[in-house]
Amino acid sequence: MKFFAFAALAAALPSLSYAQNETFIADLIQTLQAAKLNQLANIAQQLNASGVGQYLLSNISNGDPHLFFAPLDTALTNIPTNISTEDLIGYHIVPGSVGTPTIYPNTTIGRTLLTDPLFVQLEGDNKAQVVAWAQREDNKTHVLNQRTDTTVTNVTTFGNLTIYVIDSLLNPPEKLSVTIPTLNDSTSLNALEPLLRAVPVPVYDSTTNQTSNVSLFDALDGPYHGFTLFAPDDTALSNAASQLQAANSSGNASAVETVIFNHLINGTTIYSPELIGNSFTSTGGETFSFAINSSGTFVTSGNTTAMIVQPDVLLPNGVVHIIDTVLLNTASDPPAASSALASATSAATASPTQTAPIGFSQTANFAPSDVSGAASGGESLVAGNALKGWLSTLGGVVMGAVWVGL
Incomplete structure (x- = not known):
């Protein structure tokens, strides 16, 4: 359109x-x-x-x-x-x-x-x-x-x-597939792309009135309008290999895909100044909470907390916040995810308003050591083989697919 x-x-x-x-x-x-x-x-x-x-x-x-x-x-x-x-x-x-x-x-x-x-x-x-x-x-x-x-x-x-x-011309944000290769070595997301490509999601095309499956990466790279992705960098994904394998071994067939969807906010673009003091629901139906102190800005999902090491990687259709730890939350709540998407879709129909620039300076009483450890297993949804190839590079095995609305 x-x-x-x-x-x-x-x-x-x-x-x-x-x-x-x-x-x-x-x-x-x-x-x-x-x-x-x-x-x-x-x-x-x-x-x-x-x-x-x-x-x-x-x-x-x-x-x-x-x-x-x-x-x-x-x-x-x-x-x-x-x-x-x-x-x-x-x-x-x-x-x-x-x-x-x-x-x-x-x-x-x-x-x-x-x-x-x-x-x-x-x-x-x-x-x-x-x-x-x-x-x-x-x-x-x-x-x-x-x-x-x-x-x-x-x-x-x-x-x-x-x-x-x-001293330079400002370039409008470019697609995810163009932006990822330009990130610096300390916040590289090279391992994230094949992971997202292994996850199928349904995408509705309003011009053809049809729904078809595409990879999550392709959805974020193109037809997906409005999203917030907390993207673990390469080091974070490498460090989480054993935990991801353990989650798979727990008998929860869709554990890793659920973890992926618990890094994504569906239908809403949330920039870093809007995170602090608010909570949001992931595509997996789990709650994100946020805090800031002199060490940095932190996001928590389940029992896992990560530092945002590079906020506000701007895209034409959303935003990425790079984090230093995989949010190992394998719990899911499909009704909560559906409700959050419906709310986001409704909010998007409102007439846009132009606001003054926003930032934040508040500091929360929060210590990263207060929240640690892997999350417990959650509900098993539709099983599949989407992540087998990617997980084999980390010592993992077959995972499944989880519902997501776009």
Whole structure:
């Protein structure tokens, strides 16, 4: 299904906005040129020539606070050919007041003005894509999940705009299959892909009105709209080999697949600032809980706790949080999973609202040593051979399939 509301909204703007935009652009161009952002000034000069460009200008000139990530001239020499100038600029604009680059000690998430379905397949119609940034040990603000490390080099203002000058162009999130190979060695997910490919899940195609089985990896890589995956890194999966084999030996034919689904939130994209202080239900029907202290951010499922070692790996259709431990929860609650999916599906139909950037700074009284050990076995569902090949590399044997709604 294609969504054209973004373009339709732009086309419906009052004709007098063109003249208002011209005045705003003239002043904005002067500000950009004074900051030695001449290439960006040239691009801004062209925005009023298209409906989408007028929509962007109408947003940033309405007097409400906005954050504008402004690339240096050197970053604009090779603009990708697969994205329009308007979409690219839209991904660099975040509505809302942000103050200084250090407002939150952890990741800050902001919804941009990019809603083009070519780059955004989140749950719900016309949901805007997000951008993430954080202050690192070098005391610089880094924009995360970019092909090249992107830092804020200067901060200036223009009216209601806070302008973060950045040294690289921001690229919208890319598919899971493209993103995994670009992760660094310390948070590598190479072992995760074959594991997810071994799990079949039903996917409903609204265009053909048919349901067919695809691998969980392919579902997350394509038709799945909105998900949150807590992804164990390669070291975590290697360390859990004996526990996964023991879970299989317990007589629970679908134990490992249940474990996999207890790493996934179905139908909802939850970024790290939204985790703390909340609980969510996994695709296996189990509860996730979260805590943060000076050591880091932690997720618990059953009796297992993991540290989130890299939050907010952004995707067009969801988000991945990389964790350092497999959440060995083999329990399942299909009614709870079904209810959570129904709630997520209902929430996705609500009209999207643009909010200010979000972050968190609260600290919970929590020690990682308080929760440890493998989870107990759970209900056995539909048996199958999906995981045999992957588990053989870890010393495991045949597992089964578990229901999941997409």
